[in-house]
Amino acid sequence: MELNLDLFEQHKEYEDEVVSILQDLIRIDTSNPPGNELKAAKYLEKLLSKEGFKCEIFESDENRGNIYTEIKGEDENLPILLLLNHLDVVPANKEKWEVDPFSGDLIDDFIWGRGALDMKGTVAAQVFAVIALKRANIKPKRTIKYLSVADEEAAGNYGAKFMTENHWEKIKATYVICEGGGFKIPVRRFDKYTLQVAEKGPFWSKIKVKGEAAHGSTPRSGVNALTKMSKIITKIDNHNIPVKITKPYKTMINNLDINFFFKFLMKNSFTVMPIINAISKMFPILKTFIEPLVKMNITPTMCKSGTKVNVIPDEAEAQLDCRLLPGMTKDDLMNQLKHILGEKLFSELEIIPIQWDEGSFNEIDNDFYEKISEIIGEIDKDGEVLPFMVPGTTDNRYFRWKGSVAYGFHPMIADMDFEEMSKLAHGKNERISVNNLKLGTEFYYRLIKDF
Known part of the structure; x- marks a missing residue:
């Protein structure tokens, strides 16, 4: 499958950078419990500060950190877009893995480690997208907010729930994009990128x-x-x-x-x-x-x-x-x-x-859904999105309850057996391909640049 990854075609060095960010994040053990996300938040603060971003860290408890930054848009009256992700991961049983789950090893174009899929790969993709936009001196049309939270794997009480209850005026956004969707189902008539809307x-x-x-x-x-x-x-x-x-x-x-x-x-x-x-x-x-x-x-x-x-x-x-x-x-x-x-x-x-917590749902008749569909069609000429409900739970619910349109989407293709790939998040030998990391980064970059 041929993908149009312009950002990486124009900047060959970006591949190594985004891979390195993900490896660094995996090597920071944020297994929840206990979480210890503050260390990862401080890593991102240092990374973003070097690029000229002003960051704020909100500590919800000892060693529990949430980090926020933003890029002001040309038109502050346009609805705000928030890139949302979480820094914690589920624990890993080292004896069941083929590699150290916190090694971040790069093997055969796959980055291995706990959180590679859920969801430090998305953290790396989103944070590098905002860095790339800053380096390009592009001012987005609307204000872009960025938030990495703690505690998603244990219901979000120290993360998304804490932030929406205590710092809503800071982080509020009309549109939110987080996790829960993006896999392109490799089955005929179902072969679309799942977009989590519920x-x-x-x-x-x-x-x-x-x-x-x-x-x-x-x-x-x-x-x-x-x-x-x-x-x-x-x-x-x-x-x-x-x-x-x-x-x-x-x-x-x-x-x-x-x-x-x-x-x-x-x-x-x-x-x-x-x-x-x-x-x-x-x-x-x-x-x-x-x-x-x-x-x-x-x-x-x-x-x-x-x-x-x-x-x-x-x-x-x-x-x-x-x-x-x-x-x-x-x-x-x-x-x-x-x-x-x-x-x-x-x-x-x-x-x-x-x-x-009750289930949540957003409609798809809005500009946000249309733009996501448009961008996927630009990156993958056969790409279409499929509105999808996930059986699990994400931090999106806290933002939906506040009135935001919150979707889950990190586009990925099945570059290994799909059944095996579907078991990796929370399972043994979790890993993400460099190609899927680049695909996610390309998508987020185009979204914040063009929407």
């Missing part, structure tokens, strides 16, 4: 059940809370949650290059799963991504109980990773759990919120 809401919950303690040698003299919890987990795991067709899902299907009848079947709650199951026989990866877009997820992920091997536990607790579709609320989750467990077992549950 995301499910995390309703992470702790559930507890009570029992009655007794000696382990006489189990019938007590009530085993662990056994009760195992029944609850089994019921949740075995239940087939019903389909719900939402507006963002319909928007995605309407923008696919498929005929009207097939679109109708894909948007019908009775026929969508049989269609997905049939397609997945040819393309198994599609079911992994599409099924969560039409269903609520309730996934048991942690469980603990008991104090000693010879004591019947009188309490058990589990944690559920629940993901609600845009438009769903706490009541939808409670009703679904009651339906799964039955009235009696549900009434014995104590349900404790860990993080409850």
Whole structure:
């Protein structure tokens, strides 16, 4: 596939620079917990200050840093654009990796390390885009803001949430571009760059059940809370949650290059799963991504109980990773759990919120969406965008709740097996190709220059 990467054609040396920035960022261990993003923020402050930027660091807690800068536009009345990214990464199990996950090694044109995809590669691409614009002495049409935040991997309380609640006047923007989209799906009729316009809401919950303690040698003299919890987990795991067709899902299907009848079947709650199951026989990866877009997820992920091997536990607790579709609320989750467990077992549950955030969605009938589509067509002559909902959660939600149009987009092509590539973020051997790093940088540069 031929890509039009003018920035790197005109400045051959820029490739080494942006690769070096990403390597430096990977080598700063910002595993969350504990985060320690302040060190990465100070690295960016030093980098940007050398290029003439005035930066501000906002510390939300000890060693938790968020960094902000901006470029004033020609017309301060035009809606502001914010480049948004996060500095923290999920932990990495070094024993499972082929290389040190914080080495930033460049091997066969791939940069390896935790965060290469999620999302220090985007940090490097966005920060170098603003540097390149500054070096070119180009004043953008509108004001461009840049923000790297902490804590996205743990719900954003010390990052995007902190910044939107405490420094909104500083960072507010009509348009925001962050993570959550950009992969070009290598499947015919689906082969578009996904543009994240919606995301499910995390309703992470702790559930507890009570029992009655007794000696382990006489189990019938007590009530085993662990056994009760195992029944609850089994019921949740075995239940087939019903389909719900939402507006963002319909928007995605309407923008696919498929005929009207097939679109109708894909948007019908009775026929969508049989269609997905049939397609997945040819393309198994599609079911992994599409099924969560039409269903609520309730996934048991942690469980603990008991104090000693010879004591019947009188309490058990589990944690559920629940993901609600845009438009769903706490009541939808409670009703679904009651339906799964039955009235009696549900009434014995104590349900404790860990993080409850509703899903979010932005429409696509705006200049921002059109400009993104236009730029992708310039870079990739066959490139089109596909409005997409992600089953996970990003910092975009905090800005959508403030009224911003927030999209997730770092364009990437599948330059390795797509199924393997889809498992790299949060997985072992995470890496990004130099080509995809350049592609993202080119896109962000054109966006801030031309929009």
